[in-house]
Amino acid sequence: MAPAPRRRASPAAKSAIPQMSWRNPQPAPIVLVSGPEEVCAERAIAGIRDYLRAEDPSLEVSDVRADDYAAGTLLSVTSPSLFGEPRLVRVSGVEKCSDSFLAEALSYLAGPQDGATVILRHTGSSVRGKKLLDAIRAGQGGGAEVACAAIKRDSDRFDFASGEFQQAQRRIAPTALRTLVSAFADDVTELAGACQQLLSDVDGDITDAVVERYYGGRVETSAFTVADTAIAGRYGEALVALRHALASGADPVPLVAAIASKLRTMARVAGHRESSSAIAARLGLKDWQVDRARRDLAGWNEESLGRAIQTAAQADVDVKGGSRDPVFALERLVTVIATRAPYGA
Template identity: 75%
Template sequence: MATRRAPARTSRGSARTVIAQLDWRRPQPAPIVLVSGPEDVCAERAISAVRDYLRAEDPSLEVSDIRADDYESGTLLGLTSPSLFGEPRLVRVGGVEKASDAFLTEALSYLEHPQDGATVVLRHTGATVRGKKLLDAVRAGAGGGVEVPCAAIKRDGDRHDFAAGEFAAAKKKIEPAALRALVSAFTGELNELAAACQQLIADAPGSITAQTVERYYGGRVETSAFTVADTAIAGRYGDALIALRHALASGADPVPLVAAVAMKLRTMARVAGKRGSSAAIAADTGMKDWQVDRARRDLNGWNESSLGRAIQAAARADADVKGASRDAVFALERMITVIATRRPFGG
């Protein structure tokens, strides 16, 4: 069966072909599939989706993996050439950003005459400019390919969208508060957040609530940090001190604790005083609608003076826990006191 080709498009005012750019959650096969960008989690999902698509069309799909940086001449053509029974072929090529001269030469030649029934996936992380001529050729339409960009996911809003997409793809309901708590709990590598999402999808019955997330991941430092921040900003002084002591007893590092508080205060400051719809404010500030809504709720009971004091307290605590003070615990408690009581320390 011939591999399906996604449509290419032509730049306005130019004869230069620009290949289709596909969402990594919904890629489609083509003779050449360029999976580009540094986010390995998204790239792995895209490559798996291409394989599953082809296998659903024909279970006899032959799958081969090769490395562009450890390449033996003739391998690409040998793996893509039709077999006796004409099974479709999928060749996944890793390490294109470190490709050998031999691979680049043969890959450029292959683009001129791609094999019928074969899909070649090129994985390039963008870590180097190695292979630029090959990438430019693919993007210009050689070989009839498509590109699946996998940009880095680092911003809080992007991580929130990623996690929401995981549950939407699995048709699993998760409450907004639960989603926020989950994203807050995994602020490190994206693969950890992805694994947590998949665990909840597989194991948690019914709709996922904030209590579900707390039951699974309540022991994580990041979750404790945001619990401290939420209770302090809400003005629940006693609960905030208890949460702080629990976090420290669980091994939380004071630095990310302060960072969690400071991040929420900065978000509140960006929204404070702004009028208009959440969507309009989000567009103006570069935030997400849900972040604006949350900041507006957090601002209840705050004014310009109390918010300014809180931000100053967080800045002082940040310096203290990074070495300006010998007593990091006292620095944290002083910050929490200023924030939760919304008064100067000792006032």
Template identity: 75%
Template sequence: MAPAPASRSKAAGAKSAIPQLPWRSPRPAPVVLVTGPEEVCAERAIAGVRDYLKAEDPALEIADIRADDYTAGTLLAVSAPSLFGEPRLVRVSGVEKCSDAFLAEALAYIEHPQEGATVVLRHTGATVRGKKLLDAVRAGVGGGAEVPCPAIKRDADRQDFAAGEFKAVGRRIAPKALHSLVSAFSGDLGELASACQQLIADVEGDITEAIVNRYYGGRVELNAFAVADSAIAGRYGDALVGLRHALASGADPVPIVAAFAMKLRTMAKVAGSRESSRALASRLGMRDWQVDNAKRDLVGWTQSTLGLAIQATARADAEVKGASRDPVFALERMIAVIATRRPFGE
């Protein structure tokens, strides 16, 4: 399928002979490059390609490949036509650290792409590994398209990102509310994206500054994360005292649960990995210090207790949003489970 025409990015310039597509509205092609370090945007781009193909044919077959842990013959096998001719989407991660076997087979594949298959190649740009493959696709071999995902670091770019989150779903956010929201999550684009999506899901109508302050005001955010830190560290009494102080200071239960969810989500991403903080941060689209903090938080946790904590947080999230008449009890039960690392009441 030929990709929709799009303007070329400055990063690609005249060196690229293929369309440069925005990450918010990508289109499939026989080979799609998703390049650059911004993992949030890359995830959205890859999901956008998947959703586009699924809308065309719900029978879409999806396969995932790791280019750094590659078994010879896999790419051709998963992209080959099926018995009933369903379309195929092959998502390839880790192209920036691909094996020699993958590189050789991918270069051969783009010379003769499989009909009905879309192959998405994810390259973070962290290394020059795989550059020969990227250069070939950018030269037009394989009928490709590229979705650049450059780093979003400047405040103006972060505001544009957040504004785009609301615009994409037809919602309006007041300029002061947008500024407050971006300021509250200045250190992590993933957390900013999650905050935007939570407001979109929870709030009807326009997003005002008062709403943002209620959810993510500086004092409330600090209290919420302080409570989460205490509970995750196993300091049950400190966590309960912190919770009562936060509630007495005007904190809303919903953003308190959101603070727990954000920290546990980061812990779950980091858990079990033996990579260095820098390598893991690069792969996950995080900052080194976030990985270091998550590793410290994980001391004393197991896969089982982490799963228990995540389940307790999901239950509390539903309850503080209306599934329970007593949101304070829901918070206290969540904290009990997380701080003691045992089911409630045991």
């Protein structure tokens, strides 16, 4: 007999507790962050942390995995400390929680600890933990919910990107916004990163020319080809990829930004020995980003990686007007990365 199809958890449509936007979450004794859109979930969780930390910088933050749970952990991390600091407990993997966690979480709803905020992350990928979700949505524990529905349709992506600029109180031309959304139609995480890069790098209104300069023709594809071959030590291929990207009209600024981004991720992951999921949760990355960075780190050491990051920082200055020859700055950067040695050595 064929196995029954895997069901997804029911949506939060019948929830009796307050529903909060992931863009403007606030703490509650229990906060259920539900749904598959990881970008929105990460923002919601970070927003609650920032809210609590602004109220009291002594906030204690603990991370708990519901699928690899040690009995008694939830009560331990929520209990008041000697000095009574507020506590934030971020629980991941509730959609695959252990029986032990499920039992203790249901018990916790009957008497949440004063001064503690517990965030439960459930992606909705399974019905595991449904009893807990139903109890929270029925009002047990004084909870609230942040629903993070999947962003799939073009209109959803457009609204998402528009919201990024509205929240920052910045203006973007409608046609520029459409171009930006079209450039990242397959990945909301990349779209979010592109929006934040424009907000960080560009002063004033975001125009068609700005978006075309950064993301016209999806320069990231060629940029990451350059970065990947250079980081792998394939010097000749990296130079060929760089020259092809430049000949195709790629702007040096986002080229350097893409390369620097990969180097920074490598530096953040270097030296950590935990599981990919644990590192990803702590650093705000995806599991696959951690796995890729670990592969990229093969053959690198602290000295060579530090040198590459410093060269990328100088290249960023040079391509933004600090040098008359931005192409040379890019070639120097690729050389330092691919050879893992000082330029000209």
